Amino acid sequence: MSKKKKPIKDLHVIYDAQTMWVLASPIRVDVLNAVCALEECSVAEIAAFTGRSRTSLYPHIEQLLESGLIFEGEKRLAGKRYEQLYIPLARSIATKHNSKDPENVAYHQAYGNAVGRLMARLHERATAQPDAAVRGPTRDTFAGIFSAWVDDNELEEVNSILSRLWEICRESHPGDGKRLVNVGIIMAPDRRAQD
Structure with a gap:
């Protein structure tokens, strides 16, 4: 008789x-993102997801295990x-920003850099694919930067849209007819x- 799997919570906030x-390393962000998206996976599946060699992943998996952000599940x-x-602590991991704590600020700066580098790598890989959808309602490949003058109401609207986007991402699960986007x-x- 197999053990009943404990459901993975949607969100965990790191304080x-x-x-x-x-998570100040783009590789560890990538590995954690893979485990969160796949929900239960092997090193081989993480390697396929990230496009990295299996052997390069072990030290990063070890650090994520030691920090409690991922756990060892069953063996298959x-x-x-x-x-x-491996299973994630939660489907989405967030951190609490504290602008009065210099170490916390330094971390968030490093994390922003890690996310930027990782997204640049993923975008570069995606744009090289012949089936990249770069236009239309099912576009899956995009990069852009915009500067906008916004008032408080418009900034509130931007944040509402971002919150909805994160909600869609957090509630997603692998399944038939679905494709993975970062x-x-x-x-x-x-x-x-x-x-």
Whole structure:
């Protein structure tokens, strides 16, 4: 009789800086993103998802395990051997920003850089695919940067749209007829215009 699987919670918020710093690496962000999206997966599946070699992933998986962001699940027979499966702490991981804590601010700056580098890598890989959908309502490949002058009401609308986007991402699950897309967002006020 197999064990009943514990459901994966939708969101976990990290408050401590030590755990946050684990995610200051684009590779670990990529690995965690893979485990969160796949919900239960082997190193081979993480390697296929990320496009990285299996051997390069082990130290990053170890750090994610030590930080409690992923866990070892069951083992599954793969050919003649058993492979370890990994499950995420939650389907989505967030961090608490504290602008009064210099270490917290430094982490969020490093994380923004990691997300930017990872999204650039993913976008580069996607645009090289002959089936990249770059236009229309089912577009799955896009990059852009826009500067906008917004008032408080418009900024509230932007944040409402972002919240809805994260909600769609958090509630998604693998399934027939679905394709995986990576969504990364960096929003920053531009203080240059005020100087």
